[in-house]
Amino acid sequence: MHVAETAVPGAYVITPHQHRDDRGSFYESMRADTFERMLNEPFVPKQISYSVSRGNTLRGIHSAVTPPGQAKYVTCVRGALRDIVVDLRVGSPAFGRYHSAVLDAASGVSVYLPEGVGHGFLALTEDTCICYIMSTMFVPGTQIDLNPLDPDLALPWGFTEAPLMSEKDTHAIGLAEALSTGILPLWRPA
Incomplete structure (x- = not known):
């Protein structure tokens, strides 16, 4: 697999080497040894x-x-989506920067997000399915939700009509308010 670092420190795009023949394809989506070399943990x-x-x-x-923090490894397993990773770690040299990638089931491309990095996506096809492999279990009350349409983030979603959004995401706070409340994680250099 090919691993490429993004503009967000510690976030990576992982592209598998696919073996194709008349039957279809085979690829390794994730390997512990590759991750340990990449993350040094x-x-x-x-x-x-x-x-x-x-x-x-x-x-x-x-x-x-x-x-508790939560690192994520995300893969589109059906359909296609625009995946966006945002550095929310206060003090990070890339604070507020993002990485955008199109993930689709056919390519097998995945994205790894370290703790403290925000994540969102826009489904580009009907019945899009994304898989999250997470370093911690969900703990109610620990989630940070930011409005994906916050002008301070200015994320390149690329939709042509108003997207479908949950009430929670529609009414989520913006980056400036999250920063002023002190809920954002601190940057911890490697």
Whole structure:
């Protein structure tokens, strides 16, 4: 697999080497040894979740307070989506910067997000399914939700009509308010 760092420190795009023949294809989506070399520490999955979305559904920007924090490995397993990772770590040299990538089931491309980084996506097809492999289990009350349409973030979603959004995401706070409340995680250099 090919691993490429993004503009967000510690966030990576992982592109598998696919073996194709007349029957279809085979590829390794994740390898512990590759992750340990990349992160200089083990990534131990504690929870695997799936999200299924209608086309033009916008979800995010979501993160978790630290502790407990939550690193994520995300893969589109059906359909296609625009995936956006945002550095929310106060003091990070990339604070507020983002990385955008199109993930689709055919490519097998995945994105790894370290703790303290926000995540959201726009479903580009009907019945899009994303898989999250997470370093911690969900703990109620620890989620950080930012409005994905916050003008301070100015994220390049690329939709042509108003997206479908949850009430929670529609009414989530913006980056400036999150910063002023002190809920955002602190940057911890490696």
